[in-house]
Amino acid sequence: MTAKGVKGSSVSILIGGEAGQGLSRSGILLGKALMRGGLHVFGSIDYPSVIRGSHNFYTLTTSDEEVHSNGDSVDLILALNKETVLLHVDELSPGGGIVYDEGVEISSEELGRDDVQLLPFPLTGIVKEIEGPEVIRNTVALGAGLGLVGYDVEVMKSVISDAFAGRDAIIEMNHAAIEMGYGYAREHYADALSLELTSSGGSTDRIIVTxxxxxxxxxxxxxxxxxxxxxxxxxxxxxxxxxxxxxxxxxxxxxxxxxxxxxxxxxxxxxxxxxxxxxxxxxxxxxxxxxxxxxxxxxxxxxxxxxxxxxxxxxxxxxxxxxxxxxxxxxxxxxxxxxxxxxxxxxxxxxxxxxxxxxxxxxxxxxx
Known part of the structure; x- marks a missing residue:
């Protein structure tokens, strides 16, 4: 197992969007996949007291050593809306990346930085291609993130299978979303970021809890x-x-x-x-x-x-x-x-x- 971030031996990922877009679930599933590969994880959700709308984000830090808190900066932002990009771009480490929907326009003036990478992905396009609900954009974004850091996508798929056990149609749709997001990242951005996460093999003996x-x-x-x-x-x-x-x-x-x-x-x-x-x-x-x-x-x-x-x-x-x-x-x-x-x-x-x-x-x- 290996964790290589922008600043050292940990990688910090922020997943952001609106309440109701499955951000907490996405963060926990990603944490389980990384933990199942032998890595240590620490995650936290930040959300206001509303049911839908407003800004939510989940921050996850992973390392091959024990992690006891998130840091002040992140290496990768998975943005499900434009607001996430604009609110968190200043937290991104130099050399970090931002995954966002290719249909969203972000100008260099809005971004205000030239030391980070914008990585547009067809999040909505992939969801339409697999005929899934809009909320599955979060799964596509997870696949994109895993592709950017080179992590084994099969580990993530096994976590999804466990999370939705008995609901074969949902499992199949999420597997397709993960694979297509992952594949797009490997095809278009394989060397875009100096981030790396590797698995040491599957293990279901560990748990992630709040x-x-x-x-x-x-x-x-x-x-x-x-x-x-x-x-x-x-x-x-x-x-x-x-x-x-x-x-x-x-x-x-x-x-x-x-x-x-x-x-x-x-x-x-x-x-x-x-x-x-x-x-x-x-x-x-x-x-x-x-x-x-x-x-x-x-x-x-x-x-x-x-x-x-x-x-x-x-x-x-x-x-x-x-x-x-x-x-x-x-x-x-x-x-x-x-x-x-x-x-x-x-x-x-x-x-x-x-x-x-x-x-x-x-x-x-x-x-x-």
Missing amino acids: GNEAVALGAIAAGCRFYAAYPMTPASAVLHYLISTEEETGMTAVQTESEISALNMVVGASYAGVRAMTATSGGGFCLMTEALSLAAMTESPLVLMLGQRPGPSTGLATYTAQGDLLFAVHAAHGEFPRVVVAPGDVEECFHLTVEAFNLAERYQIQSS
């Missing part, structure tokens, strides 16, 4: 048997994951009518003798404080994940922060002992969730 998913997996590993929560970003994904795995794990996961109900149900489940957990964000945690005090009074051990948002009140719902740590330490009326743990990375999200359950159980207290 922090929320790692917390959920930690809860499962710790023997949690009851989970209740009201959806509130950025903690909602814990609920989604645990509900989707209910039958497999034997856990009961409930979406309640409010955060107040969620924590009271968790207190009740704990009092009845099972390991129980909830998750929320700042505003929801405010509503839970009375029930948290009840848990202290009844000595009901539980785990509460606080996914922190920036800012007061509703805050920035789709971003994260660390401003509620003291709130977690001092929340609820009355004085009582508690444990607060603060994971520093995805791996710690798993291990510290397990430890939070064990500490809560051992001392009959609440862990956040």
Whole structure:
């Protein structure tokens, strides 16, 4: 396995467009393909609190060494619209490239740089040729990116087959999109960029997870048997994951009518003798404080994940922060002992969730 970027032994790729264009899914699938080839990956999605429209982007950094964060610059931009090019061109390393639809006109004055390469691709044309929906332009762009760095396209195809297992028509269409994007890149831009990613062979033993998913997996590993929560970003994904795995794990996961109900149900489940957990964000945690005090009074051990948002009140719902740590330490009326743990990375999200359950159980207290 090899990773060669513009600046060193890592390659950073940004995929950008509008909400609804499958950017997060594209980034995760690309990350899985690179990881399956033996590389290390780190990815993050940036999106505003809207369902469709507005600008979203996914940044993925990969290397043959462990990666713990994205950097300040990227080597390759896969742009599904013109806005992505104009917003992120200043983040592109000198010598980097921009993949965009050939139907989009970008002037040198708009670009404002002459040290990066514009790489027009028939993204829309390929989708029309395979008679696919417009959203599959993201798959064509992934194929283009893989072709530019010389990565094994068959690894990407195997990831797509796994992701859409049982949906043969979708698999076939995405395979065609990947192959045509890849083929166009190799034919027209094989030596355009000094980027290289190679695979050391297929492996399906590794997983790529978000922090929320790692917390959920930690809860499962710790023997949690009851989970209740009201959806509130950025903690909602814990609920989604645990509900989707209910039958497999034997856990009961409930979406309640409010955060107040969620924590009271968790207190009740704990009092009845099972390991129980909830998750929320700042505003929801405010509503839970009375029930948290009840848990202290009844000595009901539980785990509460606080996914922190920036800012007061509703805050920035789709971003994260660390401003509620003291709130977690001092929340609820009355004085009582508690444990607060603060994971520093995805791996710690798993291990510290397990430890939070064990500490809560051992001392009959609440862990956040």
